[in-house]
Amino acid sequence: MKHIKKIAATAVALSLLAGAGLVQAQQAPKPEQLIKTRQSSFQLVAWHVGRVKASLDGTYNKDDVQRSANAIAAIANSGLGGLFAPGSESGNGWHNTTAKPEAFKDTAKFGQYGAAFAKEASALASVNAGGDVAAIKAQFANLQKTCKTCHDDFKNKE
Amino acid sequence: MKHIKKIAATAVALSLLAGAGLVQAQQAPKPEQLIKTRQSSFQLVAWHVGRVKASLDGTYNKDDVQRSANAIAAIANSGLGGLFAPGSESGNGWHNTTAKPEAFKDTAKFGQYGAAFAKEASALASVNAGGDVAAIKAQFANLQKTCKTCHDDFKNKE
Numbered sequence: 001m002k003h004i005k006k007i008a009a010t011a012v013a014l015s016l017l018a019g020a021g022l023v024q025a026q027q028a029p030k031p032e033q034l035i036k037t038r039q040s041s042f043q044l045v046a047w048h049v050g051r052v053k054a055s056l057d058g059t060y061n062k063d064d065v066q067r068s069a070n071a072i073a074a075i076a077n078s079g080l081g082g083l084f085a086p087g088s089e090s091g092n093g094w095h096n097t098t099a100k101p102e103a104f105k106d107t108a109k110f111g112q113y114g115a116a117f118a119k120e121a122s123a124l125a126s127v128n129a130g131g132d133v134a135a136i137k138a139q140f141a142n143l144q145k146t147c148k149t150c151h152d153d154f155k156n157k158e
Numbered sequence: 159m160k161h162i163k164k165i166a167a168t169a170v171a172l173s174l175l176a177g178a179g180l181v182q183a184q185q186a187p188k189p190e191q192l193i194k195t196r197q198s199s200f201q202l203v204a205w206h207v208g209r210v211k212a213s214l215d216g217t218y219n220k221d222d223v224q225r226s227a228n229a230i231a232a233i234a235n236s237g238l239g240g241l242f243a244p245g246s247e248s249g250n251g252w253h254n255t256t257a258k259p260e261a262f263k264d265t266a267k268f269g270q271y272g273a274a275f276a277k278e279a280s281a282l283a284s285v286n287a288g289g290d291v292a293a294i295k296a297q298f299a300n301l302q303k304t305c306k307t308c309h310d311d312f313k314n315k316e
Contacts, residue, residue: 077225
């Protein structure tokens with residue numbers, strides 16, 4: 001009986017391991033997919049940063065800015081770091097990756113920059129909800145600084 | 159004096175028109191940019207739908223699903239319709255557009271489908287916050303239906 005229990009426990013453990021392996025296999029995307037997805041993420045961020053800038057430079061429209069600020073914040077908080085997984089240092093997504101090798105080496109610093117980007121993006125969405133254009137412009141500048149800082153250290157020119 | 163006022167008023171009106179034109183020029187992106195941005199939007203939606211599915215099929219992680227559901231909802235509500243502006247019916251973004259001509263013809267129906275997608279995506283983000291996995295799975299199915307319906311009518315196979 002004890003023996004049977006042991007076999008049963010082992011079988012359960014093995015099936016759990018197999019299950020975990022299956023999930024991991026499903027969750028391990030190809031480098032091309034990771035690169036495509038990070039390029040798509042930053043294309044959308046750039047697009048929506050442009051939309052916010054156009055609204056702040058032109059006729060401010062709170063709803064337009066909110067939509068774009070929400071998109072930037074959600075993408076910034078979507079787990080971007082995971083898109084720079086080992087194995088995706090080089091290769092093509094929509095185009096050849098522009099990530100510098102440093103993004104895969106100094107992951108602590110890269111992570112800090114990513115967290116700063118997420119923080120300032122979330123703040124822009126909050127500040128815009130208040131509708132104070134001067135405060136929104138100041139927060140937008142804070143956000144843009146995090147883009148530049150990260151690009152300087154971790155992104156090659158296209 | 160009246161004449162001078164009229165000239166001055168005309169000059170102001172012209173400069174306002176020129177200003178409006180400038181803003182419009184800044185805001186009118188090239189078809190390639192629109193196509194790139196909509197392809198990026200749907201690449202991210204597909205990516206995050208895959209993340210949600212993996213979590214619901216495997217070991218559910220509320221925070222992971224929330225991050226992805228927030229990204230899907232923010233993108234769905236980001237003004238996707240504007241990315242299908244006249245002039246972007248054909249051409250290359252990251253690749254040749256897969257939008258059917260119908261997307262630019264039956265804009266009322268396309269808009270309704272887009273609104274349904276935004277509604278169900280926002281609902282997924284709300285329902286996930288409650289943490290009831292059965293309810294989340296049901297809402298995820300509702301969301302996926304809106305993807306399929308729209309693809310059937312408005313998207314060519316890649």
